[in-house]
Amino acid sequence: MKMTRLRLVFSTLQVVVSIFLLVSCCPASLAAGEFDPYTVLGVGKSATQAEVKKVYKKLAREWHPDKNKSPGAEDMFIKITKSYELLSNEEKRANYDQYGETAGNQGYAQQQRQQFQHFHDSFFFDESFFHYQYNKGSRDFADTKYMLHFSQYMNDIVPDSFKRPYLIKITSDWCFSCIHIEPVWKEVVQELEVLGVGIGVVDVGYERRLANHLGAHRTPSILGLINGKVTFFHYAVVREHLRQFVENLLPARLVEKVTDQNYMQFLNSWHEENKPHVLLFDQVPVVPLLYMLMAFAYKDYVRFGYVDQGLVETEALLQQYKINTYAPTMLLFKESTDKPADIIQARGMKKQIIDEFVSNNKFLLVPRLVNQKLFEELCPVKQFHRRRKYCVLLVTSGEDSFTNGNEEFLSFAASNTKEIFRFAYVYQKQQQALCDVLLKDKESVPSQVLILERRNTAGKVNYKAVPGGWNGSEEEKFQLQEQLELLQNDPAFLASVAVLPELNNEFASMFLLQWIDAAYDYVSQIGDDLLHNNWREMMPLLSLIFSALFILFGTVVIQAFSDSSDEKQTKPKTKEGPQNNSENGSPNANTSSRAPKKSFVEVTELTDITYTSNLVRLRPGHMNVVLVLTDAAKNALLSKFAKEVYSFTGSLTLHFSFLNLDKHKEWMESLLEFTQDAVQIDSDEDDSQHKVDYTGYVLAFNGHKKYLCLFKPVYTGEDLHMDSSRASSSSRDEAVTRKKTASSSLQIHHKLDRLGLWMERLLEGSLPRYYIPSWPGLDKISTSK
Numbered sequence: 001m002k003m004t005r006l007r008l009v010f011s012t013l014q015v016v017v018s019i020f021l022l023v024s025c026c027p028a029s030l031a032a033g034e035f036d037p038y039t040v041l042g043v044g045k046s047a048t049q050a051e052v053k054k055v056y057k058k059l060a061r062e063w064h065p066d067k068n069k070s071p072g073a074e075d076m077f078i079k080i081t082k083s084y085e086l087l088s089n090e091e092k093r094a095n096y097d098q099y100g101e102t103a104g105n106q107g108y109a110q111q112q113r114q115q116f117q118h119f120h121d122s123f124f125f126d127e128s129f130f131h132y133q134y135n136k137g138s139r140d141f142a143d144t145k146y147m148l149h150f151s152q153y154m155n156d157i158v159p160d161s162f163k164r165p166y167l168i169k170i171t172s173d174w175c176f177s178c179i180h181i182e183p184v185w186k187e188v189v190q191e192l193e194v195l196g197v198g199i200g201v202v203d204v205g206y207e208r209r210l211a212n213h214l215g216a217h218r219t220p221s222i223l224g225l226i227n228g229k230v231t232f233f234h235y236a237v238v239r240e241h242l243r244q245f246v247e248n249l250l251p252a253r254l255v256e257k258v259t260d261q262n263y264m265q266f267l268n269s270w271h272e273e274n275k276p277h278v279l280l281f282d283q284v285p286v287v288p289l290l291y292m293l294m295a296f297a298y299k300d301y302v303r304f305g306y307v308d309q310g311l312v313e314t315e316a317l318l319q320q321y322k323i324n325t326y327a328p329t330m331l332l333f334k335e336s337t338d339k340p341a342d343i344i345q346a347r348g349m350k351k352q353i354i355d356e357f358v359s360n361n362k363f364l365l366v367p368r369l370v371n372q373k374l375f376e377e378l379c380p381v382k383q384f385h386r387r388r389k390y391c392v393l394l395v396t397s398g399e400d401s402f403t404n405g406n407e408e409f410l411s412f413a414a415s416n417t418k419e420i421f422r423f424a425y426v427y428q429k430q431q432q433a434l435c436d437v438l439l440k441d442k443e444s445v446p447s448q449v450l451i452l453e454r455r456n457t458a459g460k461v462n463y464k465a466v467p468g469g470w471n472g473s474e475e476e477k478f479q480l481q482e483q484l485e486l487l488q489n490d491p492a493f494l495a496s497v498a499v500l501p502e503l504n505n506e507f508a509s510m511f512l513l514q515w516i517d518a519a520y521d522y523v524s525q526i527g528d529d530l531l532h533n534n535w536r537e538m539m540p541l542l543s544l545i546f547s548a549l550f551i552l553f554g555t556v557v558i559q560a561f562s563d564s565s566d567e568k569q570t571k572p573k574t575k576e577g578p579q580n581n582s583e584n585g586s587p588n589a590n591t592s593s594r595a596p597k598k599s600f601v602e603v604t605e606l607t608d609i610t611y612t613s614n615l616v617r618l619r620p621g622h623m624n625v626v627l628v629l630t631d632a633a634k635n636a637l638l639s640k641f642a643k644e645v646y647s648f649t650g651s652l653t654l655h656f657s658f659l660n661l662d663k664h665k666e667w668m669e670s671l672l673e674f675t676q677d678a679v680q681i682d683s684d685e686d687d688s689q690h691k692v693d694y695t696g697y698v699l700a701f702n703g704h705k706k707y708l709c710l711f712k713p714v715y716t717g718e719d720l721h722m723d724s725s726r727a728s729s730s731s732r733d734e735a736v737t738r739k740k741t742a743s744s745s746l747q748i749h750h751k752l753d754r755l756g757l758w759m760e761r762l763l764e765g766s767l768p769r770y771y772i773p774s775w776p777g778l779d780k781i782s783t784s785k
Contacts (some may be wrong), residue, residue, distance in 0.1 A: 605657065
């Protein structure tokens with residue numbers, strides 16, 4: 001019993017001592033950690049950000065695992081990257097300089113496990129305890145091989161996603177959920193990487209910028225990248241779901257199912273698509289993922305089809321090409337559909353085998369130049385003398401009359417197997433700019449063969465046209481063969497030099513189709529986010545939509561209330577309108593489109609003080625309507641003028657003034673000298689005894705454009721007609737006498753009749769305009785009588 005108690009006490013003491021040592025050693029180990037970013041990069045603590053960045057770029061190029069094959073290169077590269085991440089962040093750098101703290105401390109975790117390994121052995125601690133706590137320092141799967149950085153992602157991964165899809169995992173140092181998916185992730189990566197799927201890992205602790213760019217806000221997350229588009233994985237992390245997720249990333253009609261009914265249509269489409277065609281024969285009813293990935297990688301060069309050997313609809317196809325059904329078979333067809341240009345057959349069809357097979361046959365024997373990219377690949381720029389590549393180009397047309405010559409050119413190219421010559425043809429109508437440069441002789445034969453060599457990437461070429469054109473005769477074939485032999489012996493044979501323009505992309509989709517495709521992708525992305533409740537990524541879009549709807553409906557509601565209030569205010573004014581018109585004797589005067597804002601008309605006098613602001617420097621688009629009056633007729637004319645123009649005061653571009661003729665008659669006469677065709681003066685009124693009466697004239701001035709519109713008083717005779725109808729037969733002579741007297745001297749009451757109609761024509765812009773070279777000064781004042 002005593003021995004048992006002693007052992008218990010001794011064990012308890014050991015535990016207490018171990019805990020004391022563990023706690024006491026933690027600060028020391030943190031302070032004396034082996035990881036020092038300044039030592040790793042070889043810079044001092046006073047180094048600037050530019051110096052740190054310069055040293056990092058140099059060391060990263062030196063220790064990158066793809067360039068440096070030494071055993072410790074990968075670990076050194078990780079240390080360099082982490083050191084730069086720490087020192088490039090001002091906040092993290094300040095914390096490290098002051099407290100010796102880093103965002104994560106992998107070396108500390110490893111050091112603790114080594115120091116307390118004997119305690120672990122003595123007290124039977126489970127290995128999973130330390131593994132769980134220090135997951136970052138004890139990863140058994142090499143995620144560091146697939147670590148992505150922002151610049152690497154933008155410069156390398158995104159362009160490469162147009163050739164193969166990528167599967168990217170978002171993780172972090174203390175992500176406990178990441179431990180559970182690690183075995184499945186490892187199995188899927190090992191399976192898909194050999195098929196050609198790109199793999200990437202983003203550590204949120206070190207690549208927060210890249211994680212935000214991808215839209216990953218939680219860990220763990222798995223996403224797919226293809227054609228630069230990011231798609232999130234929303235299902236359970238199992239092998240079958242991840243494999244299906246990668247298949248769904250690929251375009252829909254990437255591989256066509258071929259049977260006895262459509263195989264000829266599939267093979268004969270080489271002319272329209274300008275591509276070789278590949279047929280894969282296999283027993284599997286579903287297209288293998290490896291074959292779909294290869295079809296996506298070479299989608300711009302080769303068209304892929306799949307034949308299921310187990311179907312009855314493919315028996316005739318198998319017999320025609322004598323396919324061995326015991327192993328997968330690939331046939332590659334070019335211009336000839338009767339016999340394949342190349343064939344491979346293997347039980348274990350590997351990616352390397354298919355890649356080599358397709359890359360060696362990704363062009364037709366005589367392809368058509370349809371874009372600049374194809375031209376640069378077929379006819380590369382000259383690098384060395386032994387690597388010269390000459391392009392034999394046929395300029396022709398797609399019409400039926402050129403078919404024989406095109407076929408003979410194809411047979412000539414098939415018989416010439418030398419690597420230094422590449423044969424191609426171009427349609428003159430589709431590539432007119434290119435043909436205009438090469439065919440300087442506009443009267444040359446329709447079909448022409450040219451031999452050219454690209455000298456630089458700017459479009460400079462050396463070329464020579466084969467004389468005599470091309471119709472496909474034996475004599476022309478012999479002459480072309482002779483020209484090619486002379487070229488091999490003497491590279492200076494190509495004497496002509498030209499700079500070629502960039503080729504048109506004949507297969508480029510229209511802008512409308514591109515817009516529809518982009519809109520479909522965007523709508524599908526929104527639907528996917530809504531379906532899987534990805535609200536955090538959808539929040540900016542939803543905020544934008546609701547803001548637009550709020551502004552739209554808010555504007556409609558405010559406009560509706562403002563319109564109703566304006567109608568209530570203008571109801572009493574509209575009732576006064578007909579009364580005024582009846583009183584003024586002007587029933588034809590209509591109201592303006594804008595309701596008046598005031599219950600009065602503001603009329604200012606045009607004097608030498610207000611002359612500049614009301615006329616000379618009047619704002620563009622504004623007009624000043626000026627009534628000409630005298631002191632005797634001032635009250636009557638102003639009252640009539642106000643009633644006639646009241647309905648137009650709602651316009652913000654109209655101003656109203658009056659001019660005293662007793663003070664500024666000479667200015668009035670000098671101004672109307674430019675409107676003599678409008679002021680028709682009878683010869684009997686031009687004498688010295690009778691002068692023109694300008695009382696009641698109205699002038700509309702546009703000070704900015706320097707023109708005026710003129711209103712002259714017009715007598716309507718309505719009152720006299722009413723008086724004469726009321727008069728008795730005995731007093732008709734007296735009424736006629738009164739009419740004659742009124743016709744010679746217009747009454748003040750009727751001088752502004754028809755002013756309302758004239759104002760409407762002014763707003764319509766249908767009045768004649770009299771342009772003034774310069775406004776005369778308002779400094780001439782006549783003496784009052």
